[in-house]
Amino acid sequence: MHTKVIYIVFNLILIPGALSKVSAQEFPHINKRLNIENKKDTLKNTFAPDTAFDTIKKDSVQPKQRQKLEAPMFRTAKDYEKLDQKNKKVTLYNQAVFKYQDYELTAGIIIYDYEKEEVYAGRIKDSVGNLTQHPVFKQGTQIVEPDSIRFNTKTKKAIVWNARTKYNDFNVKAEKTKKMNDSVYFQKNIIFTTAEDIDHPEYYFQTKKAKFVPNKKIVTGVTNLVIEDVPTPIGLPFAFFPLSQGSVSGFIIPSFGDTNLRGYYLQNGGYYFAFNDKIDLTLLGDYYTKGTFALNAQSQYRKRYKYNGNFNLRYENIVESERGLPDYMNAKIYNIQWSHSQDAKANPNSRFSASVNLGSSSYFRNSLNTQNIGSNMNNTLSSSVSYSKTFQSTPQANLTISANHTQNTNTQQITMSLPNVQASIDRVYPFAPKNGSKKGIIQNLNLQYSLNGQNRIQTTDSLFFKPEMFNEMNAGIQHNIPLATNFKLFKYLSVSLTGNYNETWVFNTFNKAYSYETNKPETIRNNGFDSFRTYNFGATMGTTLYGTFNFNKNSKIQAIRHVMRPSVSYTYTPSFDQYYDTYAIDALGTTMQEYSRFQGTLFGAPNQTMSNLVSLSLGNNFEAKVRDDESTTGEPKKVMLLNSLTFGTSYDFTADSLKLKPISMSANTNLFKEKLRLNLGATLDALGINNAGQRIDKFNIANGGSLLRLTSANVTLNYSLASTDPLFGGSPNPEDDNQDQNVQNGGRGDDLFGQSVDLADRQKSMFDENKRGKTKTSFYNTEIPWDLTFAWSLTYNNASRNSEITNNSLMVSGNVALAPGWNAGFSTGYDFKNKGVTYTQLRFERDLKSWRMDFSWIPNGYYKQWTFFIGIKSSILQDIKYEKRNSAERRFRNR
Numbered sequence: 001m002h003t004k005v006i007y008i009v010f011n012l013i014l015i016p017g018a019l020s021k022v023s024a025q026e027f028p029h030i031n032k033r034l035n036i037e038n039k040k041d042t043l044k045n046t047f048a049p050d051t052a053f054d055t056i057k058k059d060s061v062q063p064k065q066r067q068k069l070e071a072p073m074f075r076t077a078k079d080y081e082k083l084d085q086k087n088k089k090v091t092l093y094n095q096a097v098f099k100y101q102d103y104e105l106t107a108g109i110i111i112y113d114y115e116k117e118e119v120y121a122g123r124i125k126d127s128v129g130n131l132t133q134h135p136v137f138k139q140g141t142q143i144v145e146p147d148s149i150r151f152n153t154k155t156k157k158a159i160v161w162n163a164r165t166k167y168n169d170f171n172v173k174a175e176k177t178k179k180m181n182d183s184v185y186f187q188k189n190i191i192f193t194t195a196e197d198i199d200h201p202e203y204y205f206q207t208k209k210a211k212f213v214p215n216k217k218i219v220t221g222v223t224n225l226v227i228e229d230v231p232t233p234i235g236l237p238f239a240f241f242p243l244s245q246g247s248v249s250g251f252i253i254p255s256f257g258d259t260n261l262r263g264y265y266l267q268n269g270g271y272y273f274a275f276n277d278k279i280d281l282t283l284l285g286d287y288y289t290k291g292t293f294a295l296n297a298q299s300q301y302r303k304r305y306k307y308n309g310n311f312n313l314r315y316e317n318i319v320e321s322e323r324g325l326p327d328y329m330n331a332k333i334y335n336i337q338w339s340h341s342q343d344a345k346a347n348p349n350s351r352f353s354a355s356v357n358l359g360s361s362s363y364f365r366n367s368l369n370t371q372n373i374g375s376n377m378n379n380t381l382s383s384s385v386s387y388s389k390t391f392q393s394t395p396q397a398n399l400t401i402s403a404n405h406t407q408n409t410n411t412q413q414i415t416m417s418l419p420n421v422q423a424s425i426d427r428v429y430p431f432a433p434k435n436g437s438k439k440g441i442i443q444n445l446n447l448q449y450s451l452n453g454q455n456r457i458q459t460t461d462s463l464f465f466k467p468e469m470f471n472e473m474n475a476g477i478q479h480n481i482p483l484a485t486n487f488k489l490f491k492y493l494s495v496s497l498t499g500n501y502n503e504t505w506v507f508n509t510f511n512k513a514y515s516y517e518t519n520k521p522e523t524i525r526n527n528g529f530d531s532f533r534t535y536n537f538g539a540t541m542g543t544t545l546y547g548t549f550n551f552n553k554n555s556k557i558q559a560i561r562h563v564m565r566p567s568v569s570y571t572y573t574p575s576f577d578q579y580y581d582t583y584a585i586d587a588l589g590t591t592m593q594e595y596s597r598f599q600g601t602l603f604g605a606p607n608q609t610m611s612n613l614v615s616l617s618l619g620n621n622f623e624a625k626v627r628d629d630e631s632t633t634g635e636p637k638k639v640m641l642l643n644s645l646t647f648g649t650s651y652d653f654t655a656d657s658l659k660l661k662p663i664s665m666s667a668n669t670n671l672f673k674e675k676l677r678l679n680l681g682a683t684l685d686a687l688g689i690n691n692a693g694q695r696i697d698k699f700n701i702a703n704g705g706s707l708l709r710l711t712s713a714n715v716t717l718n719y720s721l722a723s724t725d726p727l728f729g730g731s732p733n734p735e736d737d738n739q740d741q742n743v744q745n746g747g748r749g750d751d752l753f754g755q756s757v758d759l760a761d762r763q764k765s766m767f768d769e770n771k772r773g774k775t776k777t778s779f780y781n782t783e784i785p786w787d788l789t790f791a792w793s794l795t796y797n798n799a800s801r802n803s804e805i806t807n808n809s810l811m812v813s814g815n816v817a818l819a820p821g822w823n824a825g826f827s828t829g830y831d832f833k834n835k836g837v838t839y840t841q842l843r844f845e846r847d848l849k850s851w852r853m854d855f856s857w858i859p860n861g862y863y864k865q866w867t868f869f870i871g872i873k874s875s876i877l878q879d880i881k882y883e884k885r886n887s888a889e890r891r892f893r894n895r
Contacts, residue, residue, distance in 0.1 A: 074099040075112075088115035094124065095133065100153055102140060107149075108133030122148040139182075142214055146177075156181060163187075164198050167215070167243045169874040171198040174210075185212040191226075192218065192241070194874040195850040202849050203227045205239070217242055241876075247274035252284065253879040261320050263289035267369065270296075278303055286368060291319035291330075294368060309340035309354070316368060333366060335359035338385075349390045356383040361409040361461045381407040395426040412461035421453040441497075445485040453477040456602055476506040476602035489541070498538045504606075505531045509597040512583040521585050521593075523600075532579050532598060534606045542567030558625045558636050565619040573613075576606035612653040620645040642669045657697050660686060662711065677718040684708040693800025713796040722787035786816040808832040821847040839863070850874070 075081065077092035084091070089111055092098065096110040098119060108124030108131075121135040137144040137151070137160075147162040158179040165172045175189035187210045195201035207220040223239040225232045242248050254269025270284035279301040286294035294316040302308040313336055320329040340354035358381055386402035403418040427446045432438045454476060459469035479502065486496040508527045515522040545564040551557055582592040596605035622641040631637070649663040662685040669678050688703030690696050700709045795807040811829035818824055823845040829838035840860055846853040853870040871881025 071101045075110075077110075087113075089113050096121075103151075104138045105135060105149075105151075106133075107135035110135075117152060117154045119151045119153060120149070121151075144177075169194045169876050170218075170241070170243065171195065171201070172212070172218070173198050177212075183213055185214070186210075187212055190220070193850065194872060194877060203851070206231075207239070213243075215243055247272075247277075247280055249274045252282070254286075255881075255883055257885065259288070261290075262292045262318075262368075265289070265292075268296075286316075288319070290322070291317075292368070293317050296369065305343050306346045307340060307342045307352075309338070311339075312337040314359075314363075314367070314369065316363075316366075318366060318368070331362075331366070333360035333363045335363045335367070349392065350388065352387045354385040356385065356405075357381050358383050358405050358407060361407065361412045364409075379408060379410050381405075381409060395428050397423070397425050399423050407461075414459050414461060414464055416457045416459075417454050418457070419455060422451065424448065424450040441485050441487050444487060445483070447481060447483045450480045451477065452480070454602055474506075474508060474600075474602040476504060478505070478603055479503040493541055493543050495539065495541045498540075500536050500538075502534045503531065504533070504598075504603050505529065506598065506601045506603070508601065510600045511597055512593075512595050514584045514587065514589070516587065519587065521583060526597075530597070532576070532606050534573075534576055536571060536573040538569060538571040540567060540569040556627055558627060560622060560624045560641070563621050563623075567617050567619075569615045569617075571611065571613045571615070573607055573611040575608055575610040577608050579606050580608055610654050613650055614653070615648065615650040617646065617648040640670065642667065644668055658687065658695055659697075662686075663708065672719075675720055679716045680714075682713040683711045685711050689800060693802075709798075711797075711799045715792070715794045717790070717792040719790040720787070721789075723785050724787075784817060786814065788812075788814040805833060809838065811838065821849075823847070 075090065075092055075096075075098050077094060077096045079094035080091075081093075082091040083089075092110040092112075094108060096107050098105045098110045098112065098121075100119075105119060105121055107121035109122055111120040112118075113120070121137075123131040123133055123135070126132045131147075134145050134147065135149050137146070137149055143165065144160060145164040146160045149158060149160045149163075151158040156179070158177075160177040160179070161175070163172075163174050163177045170192055171194065172187075172190065172192045174187035174191075176187070178186045180186065189208060190210045191198075191201070191204040191206050193201040193204035195203065204226050205220075205223050206226050207223045210218055210220040212218050218239075218241040220239045220241075222235065222237055224235040242250070250272055252268065252270045252272055254266040256264070256266050258264045265286060265288040267286045268284050269286075270282065273281040273283070275281065280299060282296075282298040284296040284298070286292070286296075294314070296315075297313045298311070300308075300310045313334075315334045316332070318329075318331045318333065321327045336356060336358055338354050338356035340352065342351050342353060361381075383405035384402060386400055388398065388400040391397040391399070400420075400422040402420045402422070403416070404420060405414070405416050407414045425448060427448050429438060429443070429446045431442045431445055433443065438444050456474050457469055458472060458474075463469045481501045483499040483501075484496060486494065489495050507529055508525060509530050511524045511526060512521055513524065514520070542565060545566070547562040547564075549560045549562070551559060579598060580594050580596045582594055585591050585593050594608075596608070598605040620642070621644055624639045624641055625636040626639050628635065628637040645665075645667045647663060647665050650661045652659050652661070662683050665680075665682045665684065667678075667680040670676065671678065685695070686699055686708055687695050688698050688700040688705055688709065696703070701707050789812070791811040793807060793809055794805065797804055797806050809829060809831045811827075813825070813827040815823065815825035825843045826841065828840040830836070831838055837860065840858065842857045842859065844855045848870075850872060851870060852873050853868075855866070855868050857866040858864055865886055867883070867885035869881065869883040871883070872878065
């Protein structure tokens with residue numbers, strides 16, 4: 001390879017070696033203006049007089065002027081470089097590269113006419129006669145890949161044949177392109193598409209002429225949609241396609257349809273505001289001819305290395321039937337979602353975060369613009385907004401200010417804590433040495449301080465955001481100072497001693513007295529400061545025991561290890577009956593009832609009964625060493641048999657009766673290479689019950705029963721299979737970190753309750769490609785990705801010898817790629833207790849490369865409906881779509 005840099009003149013000597021012949025077929029478009037003479041191995045200029053390029057007319061009288069270059073020039077070629085001083089041309093052949101000023105050109109053959117300051121580039125034939133090495137022209141961020149190109153380095157004008165260009169999601173191909181300057185191109189016989197393969201696109205828009213302004217727009221004449229090279233009747237007299245870099249403001253075309261209950265509708269029409277690269281805003285609206293309407297505002301914002309978030313506000317006014325008819329109904333529902341996260345690098349000492357999901361309790365059951373069954377099945381909405389600050393002092397101090405919200409969508413009860421203030425000071429060891437480890441009771445003695453202040457509001461869905469919601473507001477502050485130490489006893493026993501002092505401040509209390517007007521006791525709210533103080537002591541002693549059972553070295557299981565963690569703890573809490581009074585419950589005052597004025601306050605009343613509680617617990621886990629035949633080192637591998645098996649109970653010495661509490665048991669493990677997750681829970685009671693089903697102070701075995709009485713039990717089992725499992729010859733794919741719509745709305749992260757469908761954004765697939773890898777079968781050379789999930793839940797109740805199963809249900813979901821581009825999935829279940837099929841969803845999707853088609857069907861139940869969609873994937877052409885749905889004609893329901 002020879003490389004030369006030309007600065008002022010081309011006074012170079014011809015490179016040794018004969019110039020190969022170049023046929024006219026290798027320059028099919030340039031050949032009209034460039035005649036390649038094979039016999040003389042020279043290039044003659046035969047340009048037509050109507051050329052758009054500037055040329056220098058030769059004058060025999062004028063002296064020849066030296067050609068000057070405005071910048072260094074770089075050239076290279078694999079086969080040869082030829083300098084023709086007579087015709088003022090340089091020829092580069094095979095993998096030719098030409099760089100000058102701000103552009104770079106690579107091609108099979110490049111010819112530079114330095115007298116006219118014009119560059120010609122084209123393809124060459126390979127050994128089998130195929131044209132290869134298309135020219136690639138780069139100027140700044142623009143990249144053009146034509147069959148051939150002619151470019152004037154002085155005027156910057158160019159003619160390009162069969163140019164292929166990509167702008168954002170658009171691929172553009174033009175038979176002939178004239179570049180007038182850097183900002184205006186005129187093109188002839190142009191096609192543009194979002195398909196990846198521009199030479200064989202599955203669809204494209206075709207027009208005879210267009211004006212192209214890079215990074216701004218394409219303006220065309222008559223434009224026709226062509227699918228699989230078949231023209232369609234879909235066309236426009238003219239078209240405008242924006243090509244701006246980044247987001248652009250514009251109108252959003254609504255979808256239309258009709259329902260029996262609400263009439264014809266226009267849905268999800270509005271305007272998109274692209275304020276800048278950091279924030280945007282989408283305003284959408286729905287309108288139904290029978291009076292229903294909806295408004296939606298969505299915004300996303302992001303600042304690199306600082307924060308990112310999104311906001312979504314939805315309001316719907318639902319009208320059913322006609323005014324004056326008995327089934328007429330008018331309801332207003334809303335939902336507010338806000339998510340904000342701060343980059344960890346923004347500020348290491350302070351952090352602000354938000355996760356808000358609140359609104360009408362019936363929103364997800366009745367919303368016209370979302371299908372999210374997972375959220376419908378969820379009975380709780382929650383929100384949290386918090387700011388935390390760490391003060392780098394000694395000791396370190398922490399401060400958190402937050403607002404919290406929980407909402408039960410069944411009972412419509414709402415609890416809000418606004419604001420919450422939590423402050424704490426790190427643990428202090430007043431007697432510990434400045435250097436070295438802490439030893440003994442005194443040196444390990446430590447204390448902390450924490451403050452918890454809340455302002456809590458409890459209201460209902462109907463009173464939310466109304467003045468009445470503040471009538472029962474409770475506020476208080478609780479101070480806590482824990483004192484603790486730990487030490488070793490007899491080398492193997494770990495002992496910890498604790499003491500807690502709590503002081504509670506409240507700003508309202510409740511007095512109770514008999515009212516002669518209503519003839520019953522009344523509760524009187526007193527607003528004002530009050531306080532009480534409590535304390536308790538405790539001690540815990542525990543150890544860890546190990547046991548190993550060894551097997552034959554040649555056996556598959558070589559050893560099993562059992563780890564036990566027994567512990568015993570004692571807690572003493574005195575009686576604080578000084579905070580209790582009495583009140584009369586009848587008019588004569590002969591019957592008195594005890595109460596505390598702190599009952600019903602924010603933190604509740606102090607304990608009235610002294611407690612001497614001894615608690616026992618035993619934790620276990622089992623793991624095995626298994627011979628690994630695939631290991632190169634011969635080392636066995638560890639396999640967890642039982643993650644945990646825990647027993648616990650307690651005994652209250654000061655209780656008047658029923659001192660022995662029931663024994664609780666819990667266990668969990670993962671089996672079959674952690675694909676099966678099993679959780680067990682049970683309650684065992686050593687005390688018996690009487691004929692009324694009440695616990696009595698008599699052992700169950702002495703009452704004619706067994707040693708322990710099973711009062712309740714529950715089992716949950718989750719099992720997942722996928723083609724990515726090594727068992728089926730696959731390899732796992734990385735999990736998707738993006739939070740889907742199900743989780744954002746408070747639903748499940750899996751698809752056991754179906755996949756959510758956002759009717760405002762149908763570009764998103766219903767199938768998660770990250771969950772299903774690619775698996776090759778042994779019979780066919782094809783790939784069939786699939787996944788399958790089972791979830792089984794069983795609850796047993798025998799508290800009063802009723803011995804009944806209160807819940808027994810199985811849920812199943814699965815997805816499979818039937819063929820390349822064809823996806824199918826289902827979600828269903830069966831309730832063995834009520835003997836019925838639970839929520840069922842069938843879903844199908846066809847990946848049409850640039851297009852996407854899907855069909856979702858809910859065949860039974862309250863949400864019975866189907867939806868169909870086909871449209872272009874790219875967001876640039878998302879309005880080119882067709883969708884039809886048979887929305888469930890369900891009545892509005894509050895619960």
